[in-house]
Each structure stands twice: as structure tokens, then as C-alpha cells.
Amino acid sequence: MCGIVGQFDFAAKSGGGPEFVRRACDAIRHRGPDDSGIFVSDDGRVVLGHRRLSIVDLSPLGRQPMQNEDGTVWLTFNGEIYNHLQLRAELLRRGHTYRSHTDTESIVHGFEEFGEASIRQLDGMFALALWDSRSRRLLLARDRMGKKPLYYAELPGRLIFASEIKALVEHPELKRALDLDALNEYLTFSNVPSPRTLFAGIKKLPAAHLLTCDDRGRVEIRRFWSPLEAQWSGKLTEGEAVERVRELLQAAVRKRLMADVPVGCFLSGGLDSSANVALMSPLQSTPLRTFSVGFHGFGAAENFHDLPYARLVAQRFGCEHTEVMIEAEACKRHLPELVVQQDEPIGDPACLPMHFVSKATHEAGIKVVLVGEGSDEVFGGYGDMVTILRQTLPRWQRLMRLPRAARALLHRASSMLGAPPGRVDLLRRAASGEPLYWGLDVVFWETEKAALLTAAARARMNESPAAVIRRYCDELYRAHPDADGLQLMSYVELCNRLPELLLMRVDKISMSHSLEARAPFLDPELSSFALGLPASFKIRGGETKRVLRQAVAPFLPREILERKKQGFRVPLPEWLAGDLAPWAESLLANSSLRRLDLFNWSSIDRLWAEHRGRRADHSFDLWCLLNLAAWHDHWIDRRAA
Numbered sequence: 001m002c003g004i005v006g007q008f009d010f011a012a013k014s015g016g017g018p019e020f021v022r023r024a025c026d027a028i029r030h031r032g033p034d035d036s037g038i039f040v041s042d043d044g045r046v047v048l049g050h051r052r053l054s055i056v057d058l059s060p061l062g063r064q065p066m067q068n069e070d071g072t073v074w075l076t077f078n079g080e081i082y083n084h085l086q087l088r089a090e091l092l093r094r095g096h097t098y099r100s101h102t103d104t105e106s107i108v109h110g111f112e113e114f115g116e117a118s119i120r121q122l123d124g125m126f127a128l129a130l131w132d133s134r135s136r137r138l139l140l141a142r143d144r145m146g147k148k149p150l151y152y153a154e155l156p157g158r159l160i161f162a163s164e165i166k167a168l169v170e171h172p173e174l175k176r177a178l179d180l181d182a183l184n185e186y187l188t189f190s191n192v193p194s195p196r197t198l199f200a201g202i203k204k205l206p207a208a209h210l211l212t213c214d215d216r217g218r219v220e221i222r223r224f225w226s227p228l229e230a231q232w233s234g235k236l237t238e239g240e241a242v243e244r245v246r247e248l249l250q251a252a253v254r255k256r257l258m259a260d261v262p263v264g265c266f267l268s269g270g271l272d273s274s275a276n277v278a279l280m281s282p283l284q285s286t287p288l289r290t291f292s293v294g295f296h297g298f299g300a301a302e303n304f305h306d307l308p309y310a311r312l313v314a315q316r317f318g319c320e321h322t323e324v325m326i327e328a329e330a331c332k333r334h335l336p337e338l339v340v341q342q343d344e345p346i347g348d349p350a351c352l353p354m355h356f357v358s359k360a361t362h363e364a365g366i367k368v369v370l371v372g373e374g375s376d377e378v379f380g381g382y383g384d385m386v387t388i389l390r391q392t393l394p395r396w397q398r399l400m401r402l403p404r405a406a407r408a409l410l411h412r413a414s415s416m417l418g419a420p421p422g423r424v425d426l427l428r429r430a431a432s433g434e435p436l437y438w439g440l441d442v443v444f445w446e447t448e449k450a451a452l453l454t455a456a457a458r459a460r461m462n463e464s465p466a467a468v469i470r471r472y473c474d475e476l477y478r479a480h481p482d483a484d485g486l487q488l489m490s491y492v493e494l495c496n497r498l499p500e501l502l503l504m505r506v507d508k509i510s511m512s513h514s515l516e517a518r519a520p521f522l523d524p525e526l527s528s529f530a531l532g533l534p535a536s537f538k539i540r541g542g543e544t545k546r547v548l549r550q551a552v553a554p555f556l557p558r559e560i561l562e563r564k565k566q567g568f569r570v571p572l573p574e575w576l577a578g579d580l581a582p583w584a585e586s587l588l589a590n591s592s593l594r595r596l597d598l599f600n601w602s603s604i605d606r607l608w609a610e611h612r613g614r615r616a617d618h619s620f621d622l623w624c625l626l627n628l629a630a631w632h633d634h635w636i637d638r639r640a641a
Contacts, residue, residue: 002064003031003163003511004076004150005049006129007171008138010217011157016172017047020160024167025049031078031163031511039065039074039131046131046138048076053514055080055259055368061100068112069097072133075108078163079126079148080518082255087121111139119210119224123255125518127163127205136215144225144524145374146194146207146499149507153202159213164508165202165343169635174201176636181463183598183628187444187452188465190347190624191501195221198344198631207499227494227524228479232532238547241537244529246551252523253279256370264289264366266357267321269309271381271545271552271560272372272521278555279520280370281317290319291361291369293353296327298571309563316557324360326353328571328579335587335630341512345631346505347443347624349570354509362513369515373502374522377493378530379545380486380538381565384440389539393485396426396436407431421448434466435473437489439497443624457598468496486535494527573619577612584626591629592637 005024007017018040025036032051039048050064065076081087084103087110092098096109103124110118111130116139125147130139140161142150152161155173162168169176179200182192192198194206205211208225236244253276257263265280267273267290281288292310307323314321331352338351361369376382399407411427425445429436444452446464453461472495476483483491503519510517521527530538530547537547549561576584585608593599604625611618 002053002078003028003051003167004078004127004129005162005167006076006131006138007047007158007160008131008213009045009158010213010215013044017044020171021047021049023170024162025051027167027170028162028164030514033514035060035063037063037065039067039076041074041131041133046074048074048129048131050076053367053511053516055261055516056084056101056103059100062102062104064104066100066102066104066108068108073108073112074131074133075104075111075128077104077107077126077128079124079128079143080258080516081106081122081124081126082258083121083123116210116212116224123524129161138213140205140211140213141224142205142207142209144208144227145494145503145519145522145527147503147507147519147522149504150205151197151202152205152211154219157217159217159219165197165199166340168202169199177201178596178632178636180457180460184449184461184463185465185468186345186347186628187449187624188442188446189439189468189496189501190441190443190620191497191504192344193468193496193500199635204500207495225524226475226479227491227528227531228476230528230532232480234534236533238537238550241533241547242550245526245547248523248526248529249275249520249548249551250279252520252526253370254283255523256518256520257283259368261367262286262289262365263368263370264291264361264364265319265370266290266361266372266517267292267310267313267319268372269306269311269313269560270372270563270565271549271556272375274309274313274556274560275548275552276370276372276520277313277317277319278552281319287318287320289322289361289364289366290314291322291324291357291364293357294323294325295571296325298574306569309560312557312559322360322364324353324356326356328575330356331572331575331580332583335626336634338509339627339630339634342505342508342627342631343635344504345624345627346501346508347441347620347627348501348505349572349620349623351505351509352570354505355512358510358513358515362515367514367516369510369517371506371517371519372521373506373519374498374527375545375548376565377498378490378521378527379548380490380535381545381548382440383544383565385486385489386539386542386544388437388489389485389535392426393436396430399427399430404431404433415447421445429466432466435469437485437492438465438469439492441497441501441620443621451603452600454597454600472496484535486538487531490531494531498522572623573611573617576619576622577614581608581612584622587626588629592633593629595637 032053034054035052037050048065065074081103084106087106091109119141126143127148127150177200182196182198195203211221213219294307408431411431414424425447476491506517607618610616
């Protein structure tokens with residue numbers, strides 16, 4: 001796992017490429033503290049940089065950027081390719097010569113042999129850049145599920161790219177400014193969907209996409225894979241689905257143990273991380289290292305009871321177990337550090353425990369961990385999904401049978417009568433013909449943003465977040481017109497919240513501690529198969545993730561199989577109403593955002609008053625605003641050119 005950087009001067013040689021790339025590589029040294037390298041083309045127009053975290057083939061032969069036999073193809077690569085040995089065997093048969101035992105070299109020779117089609121052959125997680133001097137084209141690619149981030153910016157006469165935004169902003173021509181349409185999306189989703197970022201002019205390559213740039217500066221972006229490609233079979237029995245899920249999950253875990261360094265596991269004691277431990281342990285020659293998080297002052301009485309379950313699993317499988325305890329003061333101390341690690345604000349409070357458990361794992365000498373992300377999204381693991389299927393969706397279907405004028409009248413009436421914001425916006429979406437489901441972690445609905453944002457700010461926002469959701473819905477129904485409600489929710493999550501919030505959180509925070517995280521549940525074959533299963537296989541009665549529970553039942557204790565979904569909780573409601581309230585209010589009160597005509601601050605003051613008075617829980621809303629304020633202070637205002 002590594003960090004990549006590069007510059008392609010397609011119009012003219014700037015002369016500053018190597019200096020920029022060196023500075024940019026230094027900015028992301030945490031992604032690869034073991035080694036570094038730079039390639040400069042003969043004409044100086046292409047510069048590729050690399051920071052290396054050695055995982056496979058620890059020798060100097062794994063140094064990047066890496067070339068093919070005659071130096072016509074150069075690669076800088078971040079990730080792991082799990083099928084590289086199979087690819088290697090085929091490429092050796094075709095006459096290619098290898099210098100190392102790395103997975104990197106199979107990408108180089110694969111591209112030399114098959115061109116862009118070789119990217120579809122890669123089974124793994126990756127962000128990569130390939131320079132092909134024969135066609136004078138630069139190719140960028142991001143893996144199928146979006147596990148590895150890749151950012152780029154088009155500047156006059158050149159294209160620059162990097163694994164993290166903090167590397168890109170080292171370029172002297174890149175000005176820092178806030179993208180208002182991205183801000184609008186962040187206030188909805190608690191993340192910014194691709195291709196935007198909160199930085200105007202900086203984009204992120206969407207998951208499963210390629211970008212090519214030729215020597216005329218022509219940039220083309222296209223998708224090379226979709227989870228909707230898989231055949232959805234309605235003929236499988238539930239028993240057959242269980243067997244297939246078990247088989248795919250076992251294979252996904254096994255391939256993710258590929259490493260020449262120790263592999264550990266984050267363990268919450270929930271179904272997903274416990275399944276990882278159960279399947280990993282028999283394949284390890286030494287006791288598996290596991291890591292869990294707890295909070296000082298919060299235990300079973302407050303429903304923060306991960307640790308007893310994690311201990312149970314660790315003991316059952318003979319793990320060497322570490323527990324990390326966090327207190328409220330740590331939130332205040334480390335929010336500025338999180339802002340630097342994340343590049344963009346990620347409105348997920350779980351970033352805090354992720355920071356501390358990653359730090360402890362690194363200090364224990366572990367370089368690779370398995371994580372449980374992705375299971376709930378494709379197997380229907382969230383209680384909100386059950387509620388939407390049982391209650392909200394039937395009401396929505398009845399509502400949509402009404403004439404549009406009647407829906408508009410209901411919306412106006414609900415606003416006048418002071419109905420809850422979620423209900424008011426549901427009626428607004430019905431009246432406007434917008435999709436019902438926008439995601440699991442909507443921060444501010446459009447009706448709430450009308451009070452939160454100034455009229456001037458709203459007038460400068462050109463695109464509604466509804467356009468993002470409509471695009472995902474259209475993609476799903478074009479491929480599978482009969483998709484059920486749970487499949488729609490899962491696909492929306494796979495397109496946005498997973499790659500741009502959950503996986504971004506995992507990548508940025510783990511890599512800030514030089515730690516590689518691998519997610520077996522987001523193996524493309526497993527997640528595509530699970531997406532295609534009907535809702536009845538996943539949710540039945542009060543049971544979520546039904547088919548997955550049955551698949552892992554032979555391996556896990558009953559207490560874990562029957563445990564109710566807990567999630568990666570943080571006692572933020574209590575902290576922001578108590579110990580952290582003065583600090584948090586001061587941070588917002590003194591933020592550089594106050595100098596911009598963006599927010600109605602009286603609206604934010606009301607959120608604080610209601611939360612501190614415990615009349616409502618606005619902790620998630622406030623945390624998203626705190627992250628935004630800290631981000632703007634650090635990245636935009638204080639350092640603006």
C-alpha cells in the first residue's frame with residue numbers, strides 16, 4: 001500500500017514537475033514510509049512519484065515507479081492485486097520477463113500485453129497511473145469498489161494527480177477555494193460524492209473508472225466495471241444462496257491474507273468483524289492480533305458494549321487482543337489532526353475511534369488489517385432499511401398514486417403545521433418527483449437547508465443533490481427494471497456512502513498511520529452476488545442479514561449470531577451536550593466560515609440550544625458542521641493563496 005503522485009505537461013514542459021512531485025510525495029510520506037521513487041520522462045513532460053509501504057516483496061526490487069522490459073511503460077501504483085500470481089503465470093507464458101515478485105510488475109506487463117483491457121483483469125484494490133510512451137497517453141484508474149482514492153486537477157497545459165489532496169495542493173498553480181455545489185452535497189450526505197470534492201478545481205475519479213489524457217490534453221473518463229453487470233438469478237433457493245455466500249466470503253478472506261508482513265484484524269464483536277476473525281484464525285501460523293475500541297465512562301448501561309463481545313470472540317479464537325480506550329478530551333485534541341488526515345471533512349463520528357485503533361495497531365507493529373466495511377450495505381444490515389421497507393416505502397407508494405397537485409398541497413400543509421423535518425421533506429420529494437431514498441446518513445434535508453443557508457448561498461448553488469441520487473436510480477433500473485426496494489438502497493450506498501465516506505474514512509485514517517486496511521465483504525464478486533439477492537433472503541421479520549448469518553453460523557458463537565446490530569458508535573450526543581459543548585461552540589463561533597455569507601448562524605444557534613437542552617439530538621448535524629469549520633480554517637482560509 002502506497003501513495004502516488006504525478007504531473008503530465010501535455011502542452012509544454014514546465015520545468016517544475018520534479019520539484020512539485022517531490023514536495024507532493026513528502027506530503028504523503030505516511031502512506032509509504034519505507035521507500036520512495038520518481039520517474040522523469042526523457043522530455044521532462046511526465047513525472048511520476050511514489051511512496052512505498054512494503055507489503056509484498058519487501059526487497060528493493062519492488063521500488064516504484066516501475067517499468068516494463070524496454071522502458072516504454074511506467075507505473076506508479078497504490079494497492080494490492082490478489083490474483084497477481086495467476087496473471088504472472090499467463091504473462092510469463094506470453095514471453096514477459098519479471099525482475100521482482102511484486103504484484104506491481106504484473107500490472108505493468110499486463111498493460112503492455114492487453115492495454116486498457118488489462119485493468120478489468122485486476123482483482124484487488126488500487127489507484128494507479130500508467131504512462132505509455134508509445135501512445136503518449138497517461139492512464140489513471142481506481143478500483144471497482146473505490147477502496148483507494150485518486151484525485152486530479154486540470155491546470156493550464158497540464159494534468160496533476162495524487163492519492164491525497166494534501167499532495168495536490170503543493171502545486172503552486174492550484175488555488176484553494178470552496179466548491180459551493182460540493183458544499184451543498186456535503187450538507188446532505190456528510191460526504192461529497194464523486195467526481196466533486198470540497199476544493200474547487202480538484203476532482204476525484206469515481207470508483208471503477210478510467211481516465212486517459214493524451215498529449216493534446218484531451219481527457220476522457222469511462223467506467224470499466226459495474227456491480228450491475230452480474231446476472232441476477234431469481235431461481236436460487238435460499239439454501240443455495242447461503243452456500244454461495246459462504247464460499248465467496250471464505251475466498252475473499254483467504255486472498256486478503258496475501259502479505260509478507262503480519263496481518264491483524266479490527267474487531268468490534270459484531271457479526272462482520274467476528275466473521276473475519278473466525279475465517280482468518282485457522283489460516284494463521286501464529287495467534288491473530290485483534291484490536292477493539294471502547295470509551296471511558298460508557299459501558300453496557302449506556303449501550304456501549306462492544307468490548308465484552310470482542311473479548312468473547314478473541315478468546316474463542318485464541319487471538320492476541322488489544323483494547324483502546326477513548327475519552328471526550330481526545331475528541332477536542334485530535335479533531336485538527338483528523339482534518340489533516342481526511343483532506344475533506346467526513347461527517348462520520350466513527351473517524352475518531354478509527355484514528356485511535358489505527359494508531360494502536362501501527363504501534364503494535366502490524367501493517368495490514370482486515371475490516372468489516374460493506375456487509376451491512378449489501379446484506380441489509382441497517383435497522384433504517386427495515387423501517388423504510390416496512391413503513392416508509394408503502395406510504396410513499398400510496399402517496400405517489402395521488403395527483404401531483406395533491407402531493408404539493410400536502411407538502412405545503414405539512415410545512416405550515418410544523419411537521420417533523422423528515423416528513424416535510426418526504427412530501428417535498430413526492431411533490432417534486434424526486435427519489436425517496438437518498439442514503440442512510442442524510443444530515444440536512446433540503447427543507448432544513450432552506451433555514452440553514454442564506455438566500456445568497458442557495459442562489460449560487462447550481463445543482464441539487466437530488467441529481468446525484470437520480471443518476472444512481474436510473475443506472476439501477478436501466479440494468480434491472482424489477483429491482484426491489486432493498487436493492488435500490490444497497491446500490492445507492494455502493495455508489496456514494498461506501499466509497500466516498502466509509503472507505504474514504506478507512507483509507508485516509510489507516511494510511512495516516514502507515515496501515516493498510518482490506519475489506520473482504522467488498523470483494524466485487526461477493527458484493528455483486530449479494531446485491532442481486534432478493535430482499536426476502538436478507539431481511540425477514542426482525543432479522544437482518546439473514547443469508548449472511550446462516551452462511552457464517554458454523555463458525556461463530558451464538559451470542560454473536562444473535563447480537564443486534566450495534567454499529568461503530570461514539571458517545572457524541574453526550575459529549576456535545578456536556579464536556580465538549582463549550583469547546584465545540586467556540587470552534588464554530590470563531591470559524592472563518594463566519595466571514596462568508598453562507599450560513600444563517602441563528603439557525604445553528606438553535607441546534608446548539610436544542611441539543612444542550614436535550615430537547616433533540618443534533619449531534620450528527622453539529623459534528624458535520626464542526627468538521628466543516630475545522631476543515632475550512634485549516635485548508636482554505638488560513639493557507640489560501
